[in-house]
Amino acid sequence: MGGVRPELGYELELRREGKAVFYSPKMPGKRDFAPTSLPVFFNPFSKPNRDVTVLFIATWFEGFKIRICDALAGVGVRSIRMLLETDVTGEVTANDISPKACELIKLNIELNKLGEFVEVTCMDANELLARCGREKPRYDYVDVDPTGSPAPFIENGVRGCRREGVIGVTATDMPALVGAKLESCLRKYDAKPLRTPFSKEIALRILAGFIARSAARLGIAAKPILSFSKDHYIRVFTKVERGRKLANEALKRVGWISYCPSCLTVYTAERFESPVIICKSCGRQIDYAGPAWIGELANRDLAEKMYQKALGSPELYRESLKLLDGLRREDYSLLGYHPVNYLARIFGRPPIKPSILAEKLIELGYRASTTHIDPSGVKTDAPLDALRSIFGKLGSEL
Ligand SMILES: C[S@@+](CC[C@H](N)C(=O)[O-])C[C@H]1O[C@@H](n2cnc3c(N)ncnc32)[C@H](O)[C@@H]1O
Ligand SMILES: [Zn+2]
Numbered sequence: 001m002g003g004v005r006p007e008l009g010y011e012l013e014l015r016r017e018g019k020a021v022f023y024s025p026k027m028p029g030k031r032d033f034a035p036t037s038l039p040v041f042f043n044p045f046s047k048p049n050r051d052v053t054v055l056f057i058a059t060w061f062e063g064f065k066i067r068i069c070d071a072l073a074g075v076g077v078r079s080i081r082m083l084l085e086t087d088v089t090g091e092v093t094a095n096d097i098s099p100k101a102c103e104l105i106k107l108n109i110e111l112n113k114l115g116e117f118v119e120v121t122c123m124d125a126n127e128l129l130a131r132c133g134r135e136k137p138r139y140d141y142v143d144v145d146p147t148g149s150p151a152p153f154i155e156n157g158v159r160g161c162r163r164e165g166v167i168g169v170t171a172t173d174m175p176a177l178v179g180a181k182l183e184s185c186l187r188k189y190d191a192k193p194l195r196t197p198f199s200k201e202i203a204l205r206i207l208a209g210f211i212a213r214s215a216a217r218l219g220i221a222a223k224p225i226l227s228f229s230k231d232h233y234i235r236v237f238t239k240v241e242r243g244r245k246l247a248n249e250a251l252k253r254v255g256w257i258s259y260c261p262s263c264l265t266v267y268t269a270e271r272f273e274s275p276v277i278i279c280k281s282c283g284r285q286i287d288y289a290g291p292a293w294i295g296e297l298a299n300r301d302l303a304e305k306m307y308q309k310a311l312g313s314p315e316l317y318r319e320s321l322k323l324l325d326g327l328r329r330e331d332y333s334l335l336g337y338h339p340v341n342y343l344a345r346i347f348g349r350p351p352i353k354p355s356i357l358a359e360k361l362i363e364l365g366y367r368a369s370t371t372h373i374d375p376s377g378v379k380t381d382a383p384l385d386a387l388r389s390i391f392g393k394l395g396s397e398l
Pocket of ligand 1: 040042046050071075076078096101125126146
């Protein structure tokens with residue numbers, strides 16, 4: 001079924017993912033190949049990104065028929081899966097700037113007999129999305145899945161969303177977002193990252209905050225409804241509502257995050273306030289990140305429904321069940337988390353299983369949960385002394 005297609009000029013490989021059967025460029029045998037070196041981008045390891053996207057739209061838009069823009073579509077597998085695996089997808093614009101990608105998308109759409117539902121366009125995503133609302137109707141869902149930073153596509157992505165629409169955004173430029181490349185984060189997201197034990201959560205918050213700030217300039221409120229971090233990337237799904245008042249409300253959830261590495265206290269401050277730079281518990285001078293989203297990053301009920309949907313078709317979503325299980329267990333009212341090994345080192349005690357530590361904290365009246373971001377992490381509002389006391393007691397029982 002694969003082989004060189006003379007009309008394309010490179011070798012193809014037939015693949016299956018979810019309900020889609022599609023061609024990708026032939027993959028080199030080694031696991032650590034660069035998808036960007038292929039004639040058309042395809043990364044099989046991003047299946048969970050596509051699984052969660054499909055489950056998200058099937059759940060969030062249940063009962064509706066929606067128009068979707070897959071603005072950076074690659075081989076088109078995401079568009080195909082949204083059509084085949086959900087009842088909500090009515091029409092899709094599958095777009096890519098690369099003529100080679102567009103040729104392959106057309107071939108794959110034909111292979112799945114979806115021609116009547118898909119328009120393939122070969123444009124710069126910004127140009128396509130900027131036309132929405134003038135020459136073209138806006139979309140219910142816009143997907144932005146670039147290699148690297150999505151920052152250049154956010155403003156037009158939001159512009160391309162209808163009232164009550166959603167934009168789903170991937171970022172793979174993790175070194176910038178987790179604080180390993182400060183200047184890159186400042187340049188792309190106009191935000192300061194911070195190296196902490198929960199830097200990946202701060203990365204999600206910087207991206208969500210950037211989307212909210214970009215939307216607010218257009219009089220649009222953008223609030224995250226589902227966010228996750230996995231492997232080499234993060235993804236945020238943001239609900240879009242129009243209106244200056246709503247945009248002002250959303251901006252109240254954008255601010256500063258400070259962290260004290262001595263007593264592990266996390267502080268937030270609203271944007272118009274100054275970030276906390278002296279720890280109120282131990283007096284140490286501390287550093288901060290932001291502007292970043294300081295409100296909830298996801299909705300637990302939504303994550304639960306998505307998990308249940310995935311459980312109903314494990315043959316399609318097996319690789320993503322663990323991630324979805326992690327998402328539905330998380331307390332989104334808490335900001336930051338402590339890896340148990342880090343706590344164990346500080347207290348000089350053996351580590352405690354995160355789920356047991358969270359249970360114990362809840363028994364003691366604190367808020368606590370595990371986090372999908374780090375299997376060894378615990379989110380809590382408990383102070384250092386309470387954690388130390390649990391490590392003292394439970395540690396000796398281990
Ligand atoms: C990460 S890949 C997309 C993967 C795809 N969404 C998936 O799930 O398999 C990024 C794609 O964006 C395309 N691209 C890069 N810059 C673009 C632009 N300015 N407008 C539209 N597409 C662009 C690239 O050709 C590439 O195919
Ligand atoms: Zn402190």
